[in-house]
Amino acid sequence: xxxxxxxxxxxxxxxxxxxxxxxxxxxxxxxxxxxxxxxxxxxxxxxxxxxxxxxxxxxxxxxxxxxxxxxxxxxxxxxxxxxxxxxxxxxxxx
Numbered sequence: 348x349x350x351x352x353x354x355x356x357x358x359x360x361x362x363x364x365x366x367x368x369x370x371x372x373x374x375x376x377x378x379x380x381x382x383x384x385x386x387x388x389x390x391x392x393x394x395x396x397x398x399x400x401x402x403x404x405x406x407x408x409x410x411x412x413x414x415x416x417x418x419x420x421x422x423x424x425x426x427x428x429x430x431x432x433x434x435x436x437x438x439x440x441x
Contacts, residue, residue, distance in 0.1 A: 380411035
């Protein structure tokens, strides 16, 4: 049950085959790391290295010790398979 000191956030993670957008109620002053832990996302995606992934809030990378605010969306970013500039170069080759 939510209390006055709780905040509402979302946690987003996706693979090419599956995506999750979890709505969470966490204590105010929680960190990104605490939200990731509370979400259980590491067990939902056991094959992924969640602990090593860059985290961000609304598309902006942040440290996992960053404090959360009401309405934040925590995102976990998988490593890129190929540099986007290199992908464009490969597509442009005749």
